[in-house]
Amino acid sequence: EAGVTQFPSHSVIEKGQTVTLRCDPISGHDNLYWYRRVMGKEIKFLLHFVKESKQDESGMPNNRFLAERTGGTYSTLKVQPAELEDSGVYFCASSDQGAVEAFFGQGTRLTVV
Amino acid sequence: DAKTTQPTSMDCAEGRAANLPCNHSTISGNEYVYWYRQIHSQGPQYIIHGLKNNETNEMASLIITEDRKSSTLILPHATLRDTAVYYCIVRVDVVTSGTYKYIFGTGTRLKVLA
Numbered sequence: 001e002a003g004v005t006q007f008p009s010h011s012v013i014e015k016g017q018t019v020t021l022r023c024d025p026i027s028g029h030d031n032l033y034w035y036r037r038v039m040g041k042e043i044k045f046l047l048h049f050v051k052e053s054k055q056d057e058s059g060m061p062n063n064r065f066l067a068e069r070t071g072g073t074y075s076t077l078k079v080q081p082a083e084l085e086d087s088g089v090y091f092c093a094s095s096d097q098g099a100v101e102a103f104f105g106q107g108t109r110l111t112v113v
Numbered sequence: 114d115a116k117t118t119q120p121t122s123m124d125c126a127e128g129r130a131a132n133l134p135c136n137h138s139t140i141s142g143n144e145y146v147y148w149y150r151q152i153h154s155q156g157p158q159y160i161i162h163g164l165k166n167n168e169t170n171e172m173a174s175l176i177i178t179e180d181r182k183s184s185t186l187i188l189p190h191a192t193l194r195d196t197a198v199y200y201c202i203v204r205v206d207v208v209t210s211g212t213y214k215y216i217f218g219t220g221t222r223l224k225v226l227a
Binding site (some may be wrong): 004035093104105107 | 215
């Protein structure tokens with residue numbers, strides 16, 4: 001069974017550009033989470049989808065970040081326009097309803113220059 | 114904000130037990146303690162979790178103090194492949210949605226030495 005897959009694995013963009021990160025959760029998992037670790041900080045929660053609905057987006061840093069999960073399958077996280085402080089590793093995780101653990105993808109390393 | 118504190122790094126000899134401490138003095142009564150680890154260039158991987166009682170699985174043991182203010186992850190016979198960053202996490206339940214989220218600590222970088 002395929003795990004959580006994230007694309008791309010690395011992205012280098014210039015300040016002011018737009019970047020879209022994609023996450024394919026484990027098939028059948030209703031819960032999808034985005035987390036990120038910026039330089040020198042701990043991994044922090046961004047938001048949580050249940051199917052296509054945003055259940056909790058309390059961790060989204062500002063309105064330059066937009067997450068979608070149309071159809072309740074894969075999710076995208078768009079950063080527009082990107083700023084230097086957005087550099088970090090963005091993780092996606094998924095879990096089944098009632099599951100005790102979440103499965104993480106390998107992350108997307110975003111570098112804004 | 115992190116609800117856990119962990120030592121930045123630890124070394125352990127191969128074959129010996131690795132004991133990784135974690136403080137979570139502000140944990141609430143219904144919040145679980147989770148441990149994940151991250152091996153270089155991979156995503157965090159689940160190890161074990163617990164609420165009040167000590168837990169053991171095929172990977173590790175989790176010892177939680179009676180007051181729940183701290184816990185210890187034990188890898189009974191560390192191998193070189195256990196070299197990783199170990200995260201102590203508090204799972205916070207979001208009452209309004211019936212869901213949860215993880216609050217990560219900064220992690221302990223464990224190096225297993227041959």
